[in-house]
Amino acid sequence: MNREDLYRQIQAKRSMLCVGLDVDYAKMPECIRNLAESGELMFQGQEFRGTARSIVEFNKAIVDATAPHCIAYKPNLAFYECYGIDGMRALDATVDYIRSRYPEIFLIADAKRGDIGNTAKMYARAFFETMDFDAVTVAPYMGADSVTPFLAYKDRWTIVLALTSNASAAQFQMAEKDGRPLYRAVMEEMMGISNPDNMMFVVGATKADKLAEIRSFCPDNFLLVPGVGAQGGSAEEVMQYGANDKGGLLINSSRGILYADNTRDFASVAAEKAAATASF
Amino acid sequence: MNREDLYRQIQAKRSMLCVGLDVDYAKMPECIRNLAESGELMFQGQEFRGTARSIVEFNKAIVDATAPHCIAYKPNLAFYECYGIDGMRALDATVDYIRSRYPEIFLIADAKRGDIGNTAKMYARAFFETMDFDAVTVAPYMGADSVTPFLAYKDRWTIVLALTSNASAAQFQMAEKDGRPLYRAVMEEMMGISNPDNMMFVVGATKADKLAEIRSFCPDNFLLVPGVGAQGGSAEEVMQYGANDKGGLLINSSRGILYADNTRDFASVAAEKAAATASF
Numbered sequence: 001m002n003r004e005d006l007y008r009q010i011q012a013k014r015s016m017l018c019v020g021l022d023v024d025y026a027k028m029p030e031c032i033r034n035l036a037e038s039g040e041l042m043f044q045g046q047e048f049r050g051t052a053r054s055i056v057e058f059n060k061a062i063v064d065a066t067a068p069h070c071i072a073y074k075p076n077l078a079f080y081e082c083y084g085i086d087g088m089r090a091l092d093a094t095v096d097y098i099r100s101r102y103p104e105i106f107l108i109a110d111a112k113r114g115d116i117g118n119t120a121k122m123y124a125r126a127f128f129e130t131m132d133f134d135a136v137t138v139a140p141y142m143g144a145d146s147v148t149p150f151l152a153y154k155d156r157w158t159i160v161l162a163l164t165s166n167a168s169a170a171q172f173q174m175a176e177k178d179g180r181p182l183y184r185a186v187m188e189e190m191m192g193i194s195n196p197d198n199m200m201f202v203v204g205a206t207k208a209d210k211l212a213e214i215r216s217f218c219p220d221n222f223l224l225v226p227g228v229g230a231q232g233g234s235a236e237e238v239m240q241y242g243a244n245d246k247g248g249l250l251i252n253s254s255r256g257i258l259y260a261d262n263t264r265d266f267a268s269v270a271a272e273k274a275a276a277t278a279s280f
Numbered sequence: 281m282n283r284e285d286l287y288r289q290i291q292a293k294r295s296m297l298c299v300g301l302d303v304d305y306a307k308m309p310e311c312i313r314n315l316a317e318s319g320e321l322m323f324q325g326q327e328f329r330g331t332a333r334s335i336v337e338f339n340k341a342i343v344d345a346t347a348p349h350c351i352a353y354k355p356n357l358a359f360y361e362c363y364g365i366d367g368m369r370a371l372d373a374t375v376d377y378i379r380s381r382y383p384e385i386f387l388i389a390d391a392k393r394g395d396i397g398n399t400a401k402m403y404a405r406a407f408f409e410t411m412d413f414d415a416v417t418v419a420p421y422m423g424a425d426s427v428t429p430f431l432a433y434k435d436r437w438t439i440v441l442a443l444t445s446n447a448s449a450a451q452f453q454m455a456e457k458d459g460r461p462l463y464r465a466v467m468e469e470m471m472g473i474s475n476p477d478n479m480m481f482v483v484g485a486t487k488a489d490k491l492a493e494i495r496s497f498c499p500d501n502f503l504l505v506p507g508v509g510a511q512g513g514s515a516e517e518v519m520q521y522g523a524n525d526k527g528g529l530l531i532n533s534s535r536g537i538l539y540a541d542n543t544r545d546f547a548s549v550a551a552e553k554a555a556a557t558a559s560f
Contacts, residue, residue, distance in 0.1 A: 092365065
């Protein structure tokens with residue numbers, strides 16, 4: 001998906017919301033957890049049972065309810081890998097389902113991979129060929145050659161961690177390189193090997209005061225902004241300081257939408273929360 | 281596995297070698313690639329066919345040949361994820377095989393994960409509970425709270441990236457924090473939240489001149505040293521400058537052992553290479 005397609009979707013839905021599909025069996029509503037005991041489900045041409053069945057039924061319900069109100073989904077790989085092969089099958093089926101039903105949606109693998117060149121090439125193949133994601137998040141610690149293999153794919157996106165939303169983000173991201181904080185050096189040097197049509201950056205919403213400064217040296221790239229909702233950031237502030245003339249923002253909320261309600265109404269409550277988050 | 285067990289194995293085998301199981305179908309000997317066309321294989325109680333069959337047969341042959349000459353195996357997740365579910369099933373079966381046949385071996389998931397606390401907890405579960413690895417490699421960019429969830433597991437290890445072996449390693453790892461290069465700040469601050477019984481560091485062998493300096497402030501922790509062999513580092517130099525009184529080193533070679541030969545003799549050539557690498 002290219003930048004124009006993404007911008008058109010933002011305008012059509014009047015939303016910058018990305019829903020983080022961080023599935024956690026323990027937090028799912030009872031009616032979904034119970035499905036793990038209900039035999040098998042055929043979904044996207046495959047059989048699912050046990051926890052895997054709960055995951056695909058939960059994702060299907062959340063996606064069907066929230067797709068009109070968001071422009072992107074972002075499964076975090078950790079929440080599937082922890083269920084082993086079953087979890088990865090559930091992720092594949094979820095991706096296939098979104099692709100077939102909601103082809104306009106931008107799909108992000110929140111994987112935070114980062115490795116030497118020949119290995120990064122295999123990760124790029126995993127997320128852009130074996131799986132069909134539009135984008136993958138990448139950690140910059142190993143430098144440019146751990147990022148370039150992802151950039152070889154046309155109309156696919158590399159989303160590099162810059163300034164994250166967690167409590168210890170500043171510990172190393174505020175180290176100094178050539179008179180700049182490290183996160184800025186990461187952004188400027190990554191901008192030097194890419195363009196706003198194939199690279200985005202992760203900038204935590206809990207640092208909304210930093211967004212205006214970031215836009216001063218990075219006006220064009222999309223920013224993926226986590227930390228809204230459960231982590232305490234304000235989507236309104238993010239849009240005020242972070243938006244640009246192509247939208248420029250994917251504002252992520254995960255737990256605040258997925259687990260807003262734990263009754264049989266969980267999907268409609270998720271839809272309400274989604275409609276009220278990062279819309280304009 | 282604890283530090284004493286690891287040291288005993290180093291003494292018994294007189295080796296500090298870790299073999300990187302970076303499976304790449306395109307580089308495998310023809311006799312192994314052909315197995316993809318040879319119907320199904322039962323392995324560790326599961327059926328494998330196609331590329332997955334080649335992967336498990338290759339790993340089994342390499343492990344059986346090299347286990348007497350190494351103390352650890354380190355599958356890099358990228359090389360399994362790129363084959364999708366089949367690749368992950370092959371990884372699981374490989375881990376089960378090593379666990380059942382060679383229980384003395386230290387098993388490292390080279391995954392380079394790194395995410396916020398609640399997500400890191402899921403990755404720790406994935407590698408230490410769902411899969412049965414002794415250790416996982418972790419990227420430090422997001423700071424201490426992305427590492428601590430891994431430390432909650434007794435006799436499991438977190439291996440934090442410090443100074444890597446790739447060409448662009450210095451780009452961000454030599455940024456400055458409080459008068460120190462970033463990689464040193466990472467090591468010293470991670471040492472502050474852990475101990476030498478649950479944390480190791482990745483230090484690239486292509487920086488062997490740095491090893492003596494690293495031992496001046498980090499005398500006790502095991503170092504996982506990639507970059508020997510295909511990447512150009514010298515195992516002898518690494519042992520000269522990096523060993524300590526508990527061994528202190530896991531010296532990794534991947535391509536230099538796995539793909540040393542592409543005939544039917546590949547496994548015995550791999551064994552010879554393994555016996556000649558990082559032994560003493």
